[in-house]
Amino acid sequence: MRSPGLALAASAVLGIEGAALVVFALIEVFGLSAGDASSLPTAIALIVLTLIGAAALVAFAIGTRAGRSWARSGGVVFQVLAVAIALASLGVQPVVWAFVVGVGVPGLLGFVLLIASARAEGAVQD
Incomplete structure (x- = not known):
């Protein structure tokens, strides 16, 4: 079964x-x-x-595109770590905003896409 467009977007974020x-x-x-x-x-x-x-990350990207739950789970862990690192870097003075945005935004976007993809695939299977 092919995964929906959300999985493709999540896979692209993980691959990048x-x-x-x-x-x-x-x-x-x-x-x-x-x-x-x-x-x-x-x-x-x-x-x-x-x-x-x-x-x-590349393996999770390939697995997410194929609709594998293990890949989404691993991807979510990486995204949570990325957001945590971005937030922790706010405590470093001076704040390197390019790092915070460059790590935090893709991490948050990937997290949202992975969760939305899992929900969409769960709704299709129900």
Whole structure:
């Protein structure tokens, strides 16, 4: 069964977030090769964990598009974490508004779309 348009939109948000994490990991790799890291093992661990998160987001995007509930659940967890990180960053002075908006808005949008998608698919199955 194909998922509705809400699932497609939620999947797109998750996929874009996954791509953004890949870009962030590449920036970290270039920074590492430039010698900007104070601790090599820590920098490598950060890059690996970022790539694992990106792979998870891409998997959730594919699963959400296919209408899988496990993918929506994992996606919701990532979105809640994104919003929590954005809100927590408001406590850092000076506030980096580009980060708050860049992480918080897609996280909130993805959360709303995932919940709406789950509700729409639940209504179809009832």
